[in-house]
Amino acid sequence: MTMDSVSASITELPPATPHDHAPPESFLRKYVFSLDHKVIGKQYLGLGLIAVCTGMFLSWVMRYHLAFPDKAVPLIGWIAPTFAAGGVITPEFYLQLMTMHGTIMVFFVLTTAPFAGFGNFVLPIQVGAEDMAFPRFNMMSFWVTFVAFAVLVAAFFVPDGPPLSGWTAYAPLSAVGKSSGPGEGLGQTLWVIAIGIFCIGQLLGSLNFIATTLDLRAKGMTLARLPYSTWAWFITSMIGLIAFSVLLPACVLLLLDRVAGTSFFIPAGLVVSDAIQPHSGGSPLLWQHLFWFFGHPEVYIAIVPGFGIISTILPAVCRKPHLGPKVLIASQLAIAGLSYMVWGHHMFLSGMSPSSATLFSVPTLIITIPSAIITLLWLGTIYGSKLRLNTAALFCLGFVSVFVTGGLSGFFLSQPSIDTYLHGTYFVVGHFHFVMGVAAMFGIFAGTYFWFPKMFGRMMNETLGKWHFALTFIGVYATFMPMHWLGLEGNVRRYSSFPSDYMHGSLPLHRFITYSALFLGASQLIFLVNLIWSRFRGPVAPDNPWEATSLEWSTTSPPPFDNFGGVHPVVYHGPNEYGVSGPRGDYIMQTDPPVAAAPAATA
Amino acid sequence: MSMVKRMSPPSAARTGVWVGIGAITMSFAAYTSAMVVRHGSIPEWQHFTLPPILYWNSLVLVASSVTLEVARRRIGGPFDRLGHSETLLATKSREWLSWYRITLALSFAFLVGQYLAWQRLASEGVYLATSPSSSFFYVLTALHALHLVGGLAALVYALRCLRSDDGPRPVNVLAAAALYWHFMAVLWIYLLVVLALWV
Ligand code: HEM
Numbered sequence: 075m076t077m078d079s080v081s082a083s084i085t086e087l088p089p090a091t092p093h094d095h096a097p098p099e100s101f102l103r104k105y106v107f108s109l110d111h112k113v114i115g116k117q118y119l120g121l122g123l124i125a126v127c128t129g130m131f132l133s134w135v136m137r138y139h140l141a142f143p144d145k146a147v148p149l150i151g152w153i154a155p156t157f158a159a160g161g162v163i164t165p166e167f168y169l170q171l172m173t174m175h176g177t178i179m180v181f182f183v184l185t186t187a188p189f190a191g192f193g194n195f196v197l198p199i200q201v202g203a204e205d206m207a208f209p210r211f212n213m214m215s216f217w218v219t220f221v222a223f224a225v226l227v228a229a230f231f232v233p234d235g236p237p238l239s240g241w242t243a244y245a246p247l248s249a250v251g252k253s254s255g256p257g258e259g260l261g262q263t264l265w266v267i268a269i270g271i272f273c274i275g276q277l278l279g280s281l282n283f284i285a286t287t288l289d290l291r292a293k294g295m296t297l298a299r300l301p302y303s304t305w306a307w308f309i310t311s312m313i314g315l316i317a318f319s320v321l322l323p324a325c326v327l328l329l330l331d332r333v334a335g336t337s338f339f340i341p342a343g344l345v346v347s348d349a350i351q352p353h354s355g356g357s358p359l360l361w362q363h364l365f366w367f368f369g370h371p372e373v374y375i376a377i378v379p380g381f382g383i384i385s386t387i388l389p390a391v392c393r394k395p396h397l398g399p400k401v402l403i404a405s406q407l408a409i410a411g412l413s414y415m416v417w418g419h420h421m422f423l424s425g426m427s428p429s430s431a432t433l434f435s436v437p438t439l440i441i442t443i444p445s446a447i448i449t450l451l452w453l454g455t456i457y458g459s460k461l462r463l464n465t466a467a468l469f470c471l472g473f474v475s476v477f478v479t480g481g482l483s484g485f486f487l488s489q490p491s492i493d494t495y496l497h498g499t500y501f502v503v504g505h506f507h508f509v510m511g512v513a514a515m516f517g518i519f520a521g522t523y524f525w526f527p528k529m530f531g532r533m534m535n536e537t538l539g540k541w542h543f544a545l546t547f548i549g550v551y552a553t554f555m556p557m558h559w560l561g562l563e564g565n566v567r568r569y570s571s572f573p574s575d576y577m578h579g580s581l582p583l584h585r586f587i588t589y590s591a592l593f594l595g596a597s598q599l600i601f602l603v604n605l606i607w608s609r610f611r612g613p614v615a616p617d618n619p620w621e622a623t624s625l626e627w628s629t630t631s632p633p634p635f636d637n638f639g640g641v642h643p644v645v646y647h648g649p650n651e652y653g654v655s656g657p658r659g660d661y662i663m664q665t666d667p668p669v670a671a672a673p674a675a676t677a
Numbered sequence: 678m679s680m681v682k683r684m685s686p687p688s689a690a691r692t693g694v695w696v697g698i699g700a701i702t703m704s705f706a707a708y709t710s711a712m713v714v715r716h717g718s719i720p721e722w723q724h725f726t727l728p729p730i731l732y733w734n735s736l737v738l739v740a741s742s743v744t745l746e747v748a749r750r751r752i753g754g755p756f757d758r759l760g761h762s763e764t765l766l767a768t769k770s771r772e773w774l775s776w777y778r779i780t781l782a783l784s785f786a787f788l789v790g791q792y793l794a795w796q797r798l799a800s801e802g803v804y805l806a807t808s809p810s811s812s813f814f815y816v817l818t819a820l821h822a823l824h825l826v827g828g829l830a831a832l833v834y835a836l837r838c839l840r841s842d843d844g845p846r847p848v849n850v851l852a853a854a855a856l857y858w859h860f861m862a863v864l865w866i867y868l869l870v871v872l873a874l875w876v
């Protein structure tokens with residue numbers, strides 16, 4: 075164990091008390107119901123991996139059907155004989171696939187992996203703590219999320235299958251029950267319960283992130299010295315705290331409408347499937363407001379951790395300090411605040427008055443300013459640097475690229491008059507896949523290549539990593555860029571196929587997208603192989619392979635049970651000390667002693 | 678090299694409760710604003726009079742907050758700025774215990790009173806699904822009761838700590854539980870005002 079940097083700053087430890095916990099012995103306590111934030115972080119990442127594979131598989135079935143509407147989809151007739159007999163995809167089944175794809179991806183991949191996954195593993199170490207503030211809540215947070223996933227997936231196994239109301243579950247169709255379509259019975263009920271449970275899990279997680287950042291920081295770790303990734307997770311948890319506190323009530327009310335006969339979201343005189351619904355006094359728009367009040371902040375829950383990951387990696391690979399650290403944090407705080415004022419831009423077509431639309435359009439345009447500032451800070455950091463072009467760096471560059479691409483289309487969508495045309499089309503699908511799906515995925519990839527050595531004590535293979543990046547980068551542009559054209563042509567979204575109508579001409583482009591999507595999916599096999607191979611056969615990782623500054627690199631790879639091996643780190647520097655001349659070289663770690671000339675510190 | 682993880686500092690528990698209070702406030706803000714919006718925009722909104730017992734209940738809940746503070750004062754101090762204490766002056770003397778018991782009794786009385794209020798409404802034919810206003814009434818009161826049961830569990834847990842542990846920990850657990858308990862009373866008063874005005 076090389077602990078040189080830590081031992082330079084040992085402090086007195088308080089005596090042990092009966093409430094301290096020692097490392098667990100049993101398998102169950104160690105790997106399953108673990109209280110250790112490092113294990114919980116890996117559990118979240120594992121859940122994310124299972125979820126992303128499930129979600130991707132669903133998307134292939136949809137894509138295959140869109141490209142070859144008259145052909146049976148291979149395998150699916152065998153996997154799901156009740157829903158797709160003989161591999162035939164009905165419009166209803168298509169919507170069920172789409173709903174599950176969106177729900178799994180948004181909640182169980184883009185929220186769990188970058189925020190709960192990496193955040194759990196890295197944040198306590200980066201602030202110099204031994205664990206999260208409330209380890210029991212932390213364990214509950216994961217297992218509650220796991221149960222939510224199980225409940226959601228259970229919808230595949232109930233008689234009518236999963237719901238078909240989309241990841242946004244618009245009322246009143248999501249509220250009236252069976253009569254509004256297959257899967258709108260038990261399937262939709264399971265969906266509501268799953269999302270409600272998920273909210274509880276994420277609230278517990280946010281609580282922990284906030285208390286840990288505020289109260290468990292090591293000596294000398296002022297707020298100004300927090301690494302950017304910790305800042306990002308901290309800001310994300312504040313966004314999440316408010317957002318999930320609103321989605322949870324929305325789910326409770328929707329569930330009551332479904333099972334207890336209330337009418338929160340169902341208006342009087344509603345006729346569904348030729349039957350008048352026995353409800354009165356509710357409002358479908360209320361659901362949209364509650365959902366999008368959560369929904370827009372949710373997109374920032376998915377992306378802000380990515381901001382933090384990129385801002386942490388970039389200085390380390392550029393070997394120069396991040397440009398404008400204070401502006402960077404301020405911009406993220408501005409985004410967090412503004413994200414609660416823009417939800418109406420998802421509802422321009424809900425019949426709102428033009429003046430309300432303007433009221434939502436203006437903050438939507440304003441929110442692009444902090445996003446643009448952050449992007450410029452990244453570019454300025456990269457500009458003129460001696461970039462170490464490893465895989466993590468490549469995914470950072472890729473992140474900037476796809477985030478800008480997606481952000482630009484958002485700019486169009488934020489004008490109500492343009493959105494009136496584009497709202498129901500593939501243009502929006504292209505927009506959010508770039509800015510949310512792909513950008514957040516690139517953040518996850520960058521984080522994986524960067525922190526894998528710390529998590530598992532082994533390096534990942536760089537050659538495979540670079541191939542993975544190159545093919546993924548080509549794949550995402552080939553898959554999602556053409557969707558903007560489809561949207562401009564008027565190709566509507568959420569339709570299962572366009573074989574014989576005015577959109578017939580778009581079929582070749584749909585085929586191209588499908589081929590690209592399969593190519594993109596296949597490229598991920600390289601990543602999986604790299605993960606598994608490196609986990610067992612990768613070269614042993616040093617403590618600080620990237621010559622980075624933050625605290626996780628001052629302990630062993632992987633860190634010991636209590637993170638710092640019985641010592642308490644003391645922090646003397648900010649995380650941004652790159653491109654300087656210190657005893658180690660061109661960087662100073664946060665725990666390095668303040669006097670630059672410390673000969674003993676170089677091992 | 679010791680490899681144990683130490684207990685989180687008491688300030689973390691405080692932060693935790695405050696963050697929890699923030700989340701609960703936000704979710705009740707969502708429910709009540711949904712209700713106010715619904716009230717404003719549908720013609721068939723039916724008003725009904727709140728069962729009078731609710732007002733008595735409010736007094737009971739506020740009283741429980743007061744008795745809890747009395748018990749806390751007697752348990753000992755000195756408290757620091759955050760309400761933490763290094764010493765447990767009076768645990769041996771037990772004179773706080775009766776105040777603590779009164780607090781628990783009052784909180785049970787509150788829950789029973791809420792249940793009676795529901796029964797009263799049900800006897801008048803006002804159920805969860807009767808009208809939008811009754812739906813909001815039941816949802817808000819039920820969720821408040823649910824959160825209150827959580828606070829009650831925290832108070833019982835704090836009592837157990839006070840009886841079994843001598844260090845600073847019981848006082849800190851109690852400080853966190855008491856903060857949450859007072860918030861429950863404030864939340865109830867807010868809900869009562871909102872319900873009185875809109876349902
Ligand atoms: C650069 C600033 C951004 C602007 C101006 C913007 C604008 C918009 C607008 C106006 C819409 C509504 C389009 C419609 O439904 O007709 C929209 C949809 C969407 N945006 Fe953005 N956006 C921005 C950034 C982001 C980010 C950063 C994310 C995610 C990380 C994101 C994710 C989404 C999603 C998921 C939807 C579609 C939801 C759905 O209908 O299913 N956007 N965006």
Ligand SMILES: [Cu+2]
Pocket residue numbers: 369370373416417419420
């Ligand atoms: Cu939005």
